[in-house]
Structure formats: structure tokens, C-alpha cells
């Protein structure tokens with residue numbers, strides 16, 4: 075694939091969007107960030123023996139709130155796949171997810187895309203290390219992901235780098251699958267011919283076996 079895969083990370087304030095991006099790019103966990111602006115991270119990774127160029131856009135929640143609808147929509151239109159983040163310690167961030175998913179679906183559908191299955195999305199439940207402060211169960215996360223038709227991962231950006239990679243790789247694999255589905259179907263006539271040839275061969279063989 076020549077063009078980079080473009081991923082957009084969305085979620086409520088303090089869910090760990092920037093921490094996740096930085097973890098993925100640098101493999102390090104950095105607790106606090108001064109900047110609160112929109113950042114696009116660029117990198118290359120090997121996924122299933124294939125090099126993939128990536129662009130990951132981190133939209134801080136404040137910017138999301140202040141932005142005009144048009145500029146959020148243009149970020150959504152730009153993206154090939156979405157990571158929706160909430161924190162297991164912040165119930166309001168979990169409740170924010172369906173609204174964000176609806177925004178994605180409406181924006182993509184307004185482009186004339188036929189189905190929401192065409193927009194790979196993974197729901198990420200972050201801060202799994204803060205078990206004592208848990209406000210959203212794993213089952214609730216799984217159920218929401220199922221209802222919204224997304225993948226699901228519960229992880230801790232603070233504790234594990236591999237699970238962050240796994241979540242992003244899952245999204246890239248979904249994206250690839252989507253591209254495969256969008257490939258044109260084989261020509262109907264040549265397909266019918268293939269079936270006819272296969273049937274003829276089978277019939278001839280069974281006749282030979284019978285007689």
C-alpha cells in the first residue's frame with residue numbers, strides 16, 4: 075500500500091489518548107504533557123511481514139469541544155480507522171463513546187459510504203492498572219463494543235507497551251480487511267464459466283468412476 079494508513083484517536087478528557095500515542099511511538103510512558111494541541115504522529119511498522127506507514131492524529135478533548143463541527147468532520151473524513159478511548163476509572167468517558175461513534179458513522183455515511191462496517195474501529199478501555207478505582211466493568215466494555223460493531227481491548231498504557239501495539243495492529247488488520255472487501259468482485263460471466271467447468275469435470279469424473 076503506497077499511502078499511509080490514517081488513524082484517529084478520540085475519547086473524553088484524560089483518558090490517555092496522548093499517552094497511548096507516545097507509548098506506541100517511543101515505547102515509553104510519559105505521565106504528563108504540556109502541549110494540548112492537535113498532533114499527528116508518523117511512523118512505519120511491520121505488520122504481518124508488511125511495512126505499513128502510519129499517521130496517527132491525536133485530538134485532545136478540549137480541541138474537540140472547541141472545534142467547529144466542520145473541522146471535526148474533516149478529521150473523521152481524513153481517517154481510515156478509529157481508536158475510541160475511555161478510562162475504566164471514569165464512567166463519563168465510557169458514556170461518551172456512543173456519541174463519538176455516531177458522529178463517525180454519520181460523517182462517513184454522509185460521504186456516501188454504504189455501511190458502518192467500512193470504518194474499522196477499536197474500542198479501548200484504558201487504565202486497567204487502576205483496578206481499585208474501576209467504574210466500568212470489562213463486560214460492559216465488551217457489550218458496548220459488540221453493540222457498536224467494534225473491536226475491544228482493555229489495557230493499561232502505563233503498564234504495557236505490547237497491548238497498545240496489539241490494539242493499533244488490530245485496527246490496521248481491520249483496515250486491510252476492509253480494503254480487500256472493497257476490491258471489485260470477479261467478473262460474473264467468468265465466474266459462471268469457472269463453475270460450469272468445475273461441474274463438468276466433476277460429472278465426467280463420477281461417470282468414469284461409475285462405468
Ligand SMILES: Nc1nc2c(ncn2[C@@H]2O[C@H](COP(=O)(O)OP(=O)(O)OP(=O)(O)O)[C@@H](O)[C@H]2O)c(=O)[nH]1
Pocket residue numbers: 085086087088089090091092093094104105106107110133134135136200201202203204229230231232233
Ligand atoms: N494510571 C494510569 N494513568 C494513565 C494511563 N494512561 C494515561 N494515564 C494518565 O492519565 C492522564 C491523562 O493522559 P493524557 O494522555 O494526557 O490524556 P488525553 O486523553 O490525551 O487527555 P486530553 O488531551 O485532555 O484529551 C495523565 O495524567 C496520564 O499520566 C494508564 O494506563 N494508567
